[in-house]
Amino acid sequence: MRIRKYLRIWHRDLGYFFAGITIIFALSGLAVNHIDDWNPNYKITHYDGPLPARFQDMPPLILVKELGLADSIKGFVKTGPASVRIFFGMNVLDVDREAGVYRLEKVEERSWLRAFNRLHLNELKNNWVWFSDLFAVVLLFLSLSGLVMVRGKKGFAKRGVWLLALGMVIPIMFLSGIMS
Amino acid sequence: MRIRKYLRIWHRDLGYFFAGITIIFALSGLAVNHIDDWNPNYKITHYDGPLPARFQDMPPLILVKELGLADSIKGFVKTGPASVRIFFGMNVLDVDREAGVYRLEKVEERSWLRAFNRLHLNELKNNWVWFSDLFAVVLLFLSLSGLVMVRGKKGFAKRGVWLLALGMVIPIMFLSGIMS
Amino acid sequence: MKRMSIIFVLALAMVVVGGDQKKYGKEITLKETTSLKTIMDNPESWLGKKVLVQGTVTDVCKKRGCWMKLADDKEGLSLLVKVRDGEIVFPLEARGKKAVVEGALEKITLTMEETIERHKDQCQLNGEKFEAKKVTRPDVVYRLRALGAVIQ
């Protein structure tokens, strides 16, 4: 059949073109599936410790300079009568001069994954929605053309239909409440 | 290369097996992309009209019988001194005897699409998460194996890499704010 | 023939085995229910207390299932039950069913804009004419922040 030839060409070339987005959606799909167990956007680590005595009476601005954060500092706010929160880069340093302790919250952005998640969850809105739609339509085409483009005994009628049906059993079992 | 042969076999058979889920996710992806413009789960229609005089003084239970809803009725509640809301099937009938009007809200479930959306948005939770993960991993395999399994001048090195790169330009433009 | 039989099996499997009771969110911990009337007679005193209420579900958020309205069977009182988006999803099929909900009462003071919007909707629903000058101060709304629920 002539049409199989064209399905094959389009399946291959659209496959190449959308492989990147498929990978992006697959990776971010994994990430957001587990958003309740795991932060898919940032890696956050806490470091606690005693504040060296010589820092304890310093005013915030001096303290910041002494800590060597002056270059990257974004600002600071008083969070209590004797405590201050200092922002540098994505990180936060809480200093409690009364208790004489500090807590550093170091934030590393999972920058690629976070970007992918934003695409997946449609946080960009606007025109991205349309490209995301296009991707869905292409996925439809890829799965449907993939079903019918192989000929002979490895084709849909002889082999594909069974695998397709088998693959549908699991989501149907979930939807009907047999599995949960 | 030997490995291409196996990639091809697995690409084909996993493709058959996961074609159903891919279609489910593509369709529900389209649906939930537009959740702000369109209700992807239900079709809701309203019918307003005057309440025939003979119904106006009937107590709810008689009214329900007179309207021929008795068979499918799920219940009713008073929603005001002279108004009652009657539930039958997925639908709701509001009767205001004082104003002498009724409003029927007819709800048709987009039952397949709604089921698909629940799978896509992970509303089933529990074990479905794992199957959904498996699907993501298979998508990864399908896109990667698809990239490398074609040989010769239609293969990845000669043709695929350009299409892949071109396909990546659009999401990158969105992420970097060139498009929005 | 073969293909037909597969489709038939799939269709059969699709028949949803509907459970009798459905649980949402956390387990319910309280034993005794408080009537909506008791709460609404003096809502201020119920703020910050965990309560168990029951009633008929009269309405559900149609898009995201993130709220439902619970009505008293006798008095015609109703209470909005709110959950955090995505945490619990109430199905539209719940309308007309009995539900018990555990949660805490919240008091929300609307802004004037929101109050006017609300009165407009109300007037449209009742077929009355909306008069902006009748709205002189912001509405206060009580709603239940749901922790757990069982429907029917």
Added chain:
Amino acid sequence: MKRMSIIFVLALAMVVVGGDQKKYGKEITLKETTSLKTIMDNPESWLGKKVLVQGTVTDVCKKRGCWMKLADDKEGLSLLVKVRDGEIVFPLEARGKKAVVEGALEKITLTMEETIERHKDQCQLNGEKFEAKKVTRPDVVYRLRALGAVIQ
């Protein structure tokens, strides 16, 4: 070589052109800001009024970006700013930046369980020992229901 140049172009395109100001949600309509101190000195009187506040973002919800904390620069006061999940997503990068937020003040009375949970967290944060018997009544929390915001 060819492939290398493609990767290079992609990497270059990936350099994010960061905007100076970012808008979230609805347009801001008010012209004048109200200080957090003015609001927190008498929060009851601000319920149901649309206000514009400004301050430094001290914290952001790390998972879903559905809330942020705004602090006054002088008094050490802070206010929780809440949006509906998914409607607005505040980025963690906002911490330390200036923000103006338009919204309405809400008063939430926690349950005893929530109050105890909150005090436990607070004590852990301050390195103090938590004593359950010190918690005798539910906390009242004020927060801003955000409609629109501009960061930096």
